[in-house]
Amino acid sequence: MSLNVEHDAARRALPSEKPLRLLDNAGHAVTGAATGGFSLPGTETLLDLYRKMVVARRFDVQVTALTKQGRLATYPSAYGQEACEIGAVSAITADDWLFPTYRESVALLTRGIDPGDILKSFRGDWHSGYDQRAHRTSPQTTPLATQALHAVGLAHAARLRHDPIVALTFMGDGATSEGDAHEAFNFAAVWQTPTVFIVQNNQFAISVPLARQTHAATLADKAVGYGMPGFHVDGNDVAAMYAVTHAAVDRARSGGGPTLIEGLTYRVEAHTNSDDPTRYRHARDVEHWKRRDPIERLEKYLVSEGALTEATRSEITDAAEALAAHTREVITTEAELDPLELFDHVYANPRAALLEQRARLEAELAEAAAEPR
Amino acid sequence: MTATKTRSGGGAASAPTQLTMAGALNAALRDAMAEDDRVVVYGEDVGPLGGVFRVTDGLQHQFGDERIWDSPLAESGIVGTAIGMAIYGMRPVVEMQFDAFSYPAFEQIVSHVAKMRNRTKGRVSLPLVVRIPCAGDIGGVEHHSDSSESYWASTPGLTVVMPSNPADAYSMLREAIASDDPVIFMEPKSRYWAKAPLALPVTTAPMHRALVVREGSDVTLIGYGPTVRTALEAADAAVDEGLSIEVVDLRSLSPFDDETVSASVRKTSRAAVIHEAAQFGGFGAEVAARVTERNFFHLAAPVLRITGFDIPYPSPKLEEYHLPTADRVLAALASWEWDLS
Ligand SMILES: Cc1ncc(C[n+]2csc(CCOP(=O)(O)OP(=O)(O)O)c2C)c(N)n1
Ligand SMILES: [Mg+2]
Numbered sequence: 154m155s156l157n158v159e160h161d162a163a164r165r166a167l168p169s170e171k172p173l174r175l176l177d178n179a180g181h182a183v184t185g186a187a188t189g190g191f192s193l194p195g196t197e198t199l200l201d202l203y204r205k206m207v208v209a210r211r212f213d214v215q216v217t218a219l220t221k222q223g224r225l226a227t228y229p230s231a232y233g234q235e236a237c238e239i240g241a242v243s244a245i246t247a248d249d250w251l252f253p254t255y256r257e258s259v260a261l262l263t264r265g266i267d268p269g270d271i272l273k274s275f276r277g278d279w280h281s282g283y284d285q286r287a288h289r290t291s292p293q294t295t296p297l298a299t300q301a302l303h304a305v306g307l308a309h310a311a312r313l314r315h316d317p318i319v320a321l322t323f324m325g326d327g328a329t330s331e332g333d334a335h336e337a338f339n340f341a342a343v344w345q346t347p348t349v350f351i352v353q354n355n356q357f358a359i360s361v362p363l364a365r366q367t368h369a370a371t372l373a374d375k376a377v378g379y380g381m382p383g384f385h386v387d388g389n390d391v392a393a394m395y396a397v398t399h400a401a402v403d404r405a406r407s408g409g410g411p412t413l414i415e416g417l418t419y420r421v422e423a424h425t426n427s428d429d430p431t432r433y434r435h436a437r438d439v440e441h442w443k444r445r446d447p448i449e450r451l452e453k454y455l456v457s458e459g460a461l462t463e464a465t466r467s468e469i470t471d472a473a474e475a476l477a478a479h480t481r482e483v484i485t486t487e488a489e490l491d492p493l494e495l496f497d498h499v500y501a502n503p504r505a506a507l508l509e510q511r512a513r514l515e516a517e518l519a520e521a522a523a524e525p526r
Numbered sequence: 527m528t529a530t531k532t533r534s535g536g537g538a539a540s541a542p543t544q545l546t547m548a549g550a551l552n553a554a555l556r557d558a559m560a561e562d563d564r565v566v567v568y569g570e571d572v573g574p575l576g577g578v579f580r581v582t583d584g585l586q587h588q589f590g591d592e593r594i595w596d597s598p599l600a601e602s603g604i605v606g607t608a609i610g611m612a613i614y615g616m617r618p619v620v621e622m623q624f625d626a627f628s629y630p631a632f633e634q635i636v637s638h639v640a641k642m643r644n645r646t647k648g649r650v651s652l653p654l655v656v657r658i659p660c661a662g663d664i665g666g667v668e669h670h671s672d673s674s675e676s677y678w679a680s681t682p683g684l685t686v687v688m689p690s691n692p693a694d695a696y697s698m699l700r701e702a703i704a705s706d707d708p709v710i711f712m713e714p715k716s717r718y719w720a721k722a723p724l725a726l727p728v729t730t731a732p733m734h735r736a737l738v739v740r741e742g743s744d745v746t747l748i749g750y751g752p753t754v755r756t757a758l759e760a761a762d763a764a765v766d767e768g769l770s771i772e773v774v775d776l777r778s779l780s781p782f783d784d785e786t787v788s789a790s791v792r793k794t795s796r797a798a799v800i801h802e803a804a805q806f807g808g809f810g811a812e813v814a815a816r817v818t819e820r821n822f823f824h825l826a827a828p829v830l831r832i833t834g835f836d837i838p839y840p841s842p843k844l845e846e847y848h849l850p851t852a853d854r855v856l857a858a859l860a861s862w863e864w865d866l867s
Contacts, residue, residue, distance in 0.1 A: 250613075280645040291613070292645050296637045302603055303638070306610020306618075313566070313592055313616075320610070332630070336603030343598050498648040499683055501706035502734075504781045 168373040172387040172417050175396060178445050180453025189384070191396040196460045202243060202391045203455060204469050206235040206448045209259035211473035212268060215480050216258070216275075220426045224484050226277040231259045233389070233421035234355055236447030238323070239263050240394025241351045241414070244402050245321050251290040252304040252322035254297075256353065260323070264288055268476065269483030278488045297328040301337035301350060308346035308405075319347045319405045321398075327358020329375065330366045338413065342379040347405035349398060350413045353388065355420035360433040376413035388416025389447040419445070492518065545724040547717050550692035551581045551657075553726050554699035555619065559589050562617065565703060567594040569604055569621030569657075578623055579659055579718050605631040605656060609638050612652040612708075619655040619703055625712075626669035628658050632677070639708045640683030652708045655699075660688070661752050661802045663716035663849055665842040671715075672839055673803035675750075678710045679779040679812070686780040687733050688712040690754035692722045694777060697730040714751035736783035738790055742772035745859060746790040746797045748813055750776040753800040759852035760859075769859070779809060787813070788820045797821075798830035798858060800850050805833040827862040 173189040176182060182193055194202075213232050220228040231238055238260040242251060253260055261271050266283045273282020274293060281292035294300035304322035311318035328334055329352055341348045352372050356363050369375060376383025384397050394416055401412035419442035423430045430439075455461035496511040545553070559565045567582060573596040576583030586594045597604050601622055608618040622628035628635075635656065643651045662671025678686045685707050689695040695713070702709035731737055739754065740761050747757040754775045761771035774790050776783070791797045799813040810831035817829050832850045840848045 279647065280641075284649060285646050286649050291650075292642075296633055299602075299606060299634060299638060302606025302634065303610040303613065305603075306607030306612075307614045308610070309607060310611040310614035310616045314614070332600075333602055333606060333633075336598070336600040336606065339598055339600070340603045340607055494647075498644045498646075500685070501643065501648070501651050502685075506781060506784070 165377065167377055168371055168383045168385040168415075170370050170385065172385050173393055173397065174387040174390050175392040176390050176450055176454050178450055180450050180457060182454070189397070191393065191400065193392055194395055196455070196458060198395070199392060199451060199455060200460060200465070202239060202395060203448070203451050203461070204472070205239045205243065205263050206391060206451070207469050208473045208476055209235050209239060209262055210448060211477050212262055212480060213259055215477040216268075216272065217422060217426070219481065219484050220275075225272060225275045225426075227425045227427065228275050229255045229258075229425045230420075230422035231256060233442060233446065234353060234418045235259055236391035236451075237351070237353050237388035237394055237416035237418045240391040241321065241323070241349075241398040241416070244395055244398035245319055247289065249289065249319045249321060249402070250304070250307050251288075252300040252307075252320060253290065253293050254300065254323055254325065254328070255293050255295055256325060256355075257293065257323050261288075261290060261293070264290055266290065267483075268480040272480075272484060273488070276484065276488070278490060298324050298331035298333035298337065300324070302333055302340065304350075305337050305341045305344070305346050305348050305411075308341070308348040308411075309344050312344075312346055317406050319349060319402050321349045321351065321402070323351045323353055325358060326352065326354040326356065326363050326372060327361065327366055329372055338375065338379045338381070338411075341411035342381045345408070345410035347408075348411040349401045349405055350411065351398065352413065352415040354415050354417050356418075357420050357424070357434070359424045359428060360430075362433075371415060373413055373415040379413075381411050381413060383413040383415070385415050385417065388418030389445050389450065391447055391451055418447075540725050542723040542725040544721045545692050545726075546719050546721050547689070547692045547695045547713070548579055548581050548719065550696040550724060550726075551699055551713065552583055552585070554696045554703075555582060555585060556588065557727055558619075558700055558703045559585065559593060562703075563593070564615060564617045565593075565619060566611065566616055567619045567621070568597045570596065570599050570623045572596060572621050577621060579713075579715070581657070581713075581718075582621070601627055601630040602634050605634040605639065608654045608656075609634065609642065609652055612654045613650055617653050617655075617703060619657060622656060622658045624666075624670050624672075625658050625660040625674045626672040628656070628674065631656070635678070635684070635710070636681050640681045643707070644683060651706045653706050655702045655709045655711050657711045657713060659715045659718075660712040661714045661716060662839055662845055663752060663802070665845070666715075667842065668839070671845065673801065673834070675712055675779055675801075676803060676807065676809045676812075679809055684708060684710050684780060685734075685778070686710045686712065687778045688714060688751040689777065690714065690717060690749070690751050690775050691720065692724050693728050694730050694775075696724070696726060696728055698733040698777065700727070700729075701733045712751065716752050717755070720755075731777075734778045734781050734783060736774050736776045736778070736786040738772060738786065739775045740771070740773040742770040742794065744770045744794055744796065746772045746774055746787075746794045747855065748774045748776060748787060748797060748799040750779065750801065752802060753850060756800055756850055756852055756855060760855040763852055763856060764859070767856075782812070782816065784816060784820060787817060791817050791821045792824045795824055795826040796862065797825070798832055798855065800832045800855060802834050802849060804836045805831055806836045808833055826865075830858050830861070832858045
């Protein structure tokens, strides 16, 4: 579907309450109204998405294990949300900008950021560990919904400069209750910025279920009030997430303005390692959603199409294992941290008072180093 | 006062004319926008209206609405989008309509404007300016007269400045816009209409420097923004009492010019700081602590704070009782035991 043609209808119509879907849970291609007029991406694209998801899952499981071993200070897992993150992020180019939250580590991995650099912040080395400019990816943001405004501002700047750049940003279902979510949606729509908002509705904000965040039928409904198109998408269907995001990115790039895409998914793991989900949800709910696993769904489809050979499968497994080994290695290698660097990036213009404090810490360190052990 | 000179690299200086601080700020924005097309200006009512204080008067007419425009009415949105624009290489100058209305942007300013550069190890600087009309003494109803400077000044990563006169207003705003660090640019509302003869463009001292704006030998009065005038009035009045007051205009709260302040205090051996904001946890506490830490053995008396009371800002008919006045300054100085021999 071309979002341009449908734009006027889309911005006035409420999204379907039934999630838009291209592959059902049994791995069958969906036909009819549920597709929202979008078509299934080609096998090549689907295979690529499959590969990325398998690798990302392996990464996520590995990092959760390392966190349990005490190697990381915290890790918000994306287990079960791979389709939502990878489908969306695969629809932008290396020239576009990404504004992620703490939840989107697998999206960053898909964007080509090294696991060691992604995990520096979760290990506690520095607040953000990758090259934000090289990857055109802002730091993983913690204050909820604040990054959405950065995405809108950057997109607006690009538009003023006539650069065909799109800014894609993620936020959670809980974050949609924040004032900054509202302000971001509104600024984007009023300014018609090339911004794509992905709302990852994993149905929980730590312990608080979606019903306590909104009385709207879907989070995508909110788009209508801002005068932008909104899509309520099956977030465990990577084909649908990719196709809808791709269309929204195209539309944004060609001057058609912002889009809000809600991916309905489920947070299979705890909020972070320090959370105890048994206090607020039933194991049977988790089991229910595990049976809707996004990777298995695509795998069934690819197998039924004869597109996933044993050779490809084992090659992907090998790649995933290699990445896991690399992740273990970079995490278990102690980082060399320089405490004096604490002072070096606060201001572009050096400050006397800070240089004094730096010298004081330097002297302390020198003294400590000189002390006999 | 340190002599002002024509801004290097600018066009020929105009002949001096009477200019208000609002006019000087307007000229600074105009010149910055003309010089650098990365400079964009937005906020509430800054377009056709020219801002509620007319600081952006005529700019949209001159530069068009892709350089200066009215944004939706949401302060977090204004600052949050400015962050994104700055990441992309623009130099946004955004306006908060009144200081109390900057509070919706508090999270964006404190959690991101202040921290982005550090978080990214210097890869992502945010060269943006948040202009905040500040302080009272304009008969404003509630929420129109706050002094929020200490919130910003106590946040590492921010540069916080406040000019007290038209020449500094022009020069410091130009410097703030050119800075690679984000600047909270506070404009004392009660001084917007104060006039001074000025030839533009003008470059005064670098904005991180405090200035001795009146020399004296017995006391150092430290003020910023609106209280520089209060300090000068007190200095005038004190002459009759045989007291010689030196006045320091801080200009920048963060960074703090310890050198200039300490040099003055060591000369006079007595210091008092004046601000409109409440005393408790106010910026004066920082000034008093710094002055004392560095100059304790040169001080003949404790450092005094002459400030607003520790109350919410009063309604217009009662604000005169709250604001520090020259009389109150002199009364406070009289509380010291003087031995000028
Ligand atoms: C402004 C703000 N308030 C509170 C928090 C603490 N907090 C961190 S994550 C979280 C839940 C967010 O839920 P959601 O937006 O659904 O994202 P998810 O974690 O499920 O991906 C909360 C309350 C925060 N980071 N920022
Ligand atoms: Mg959630």
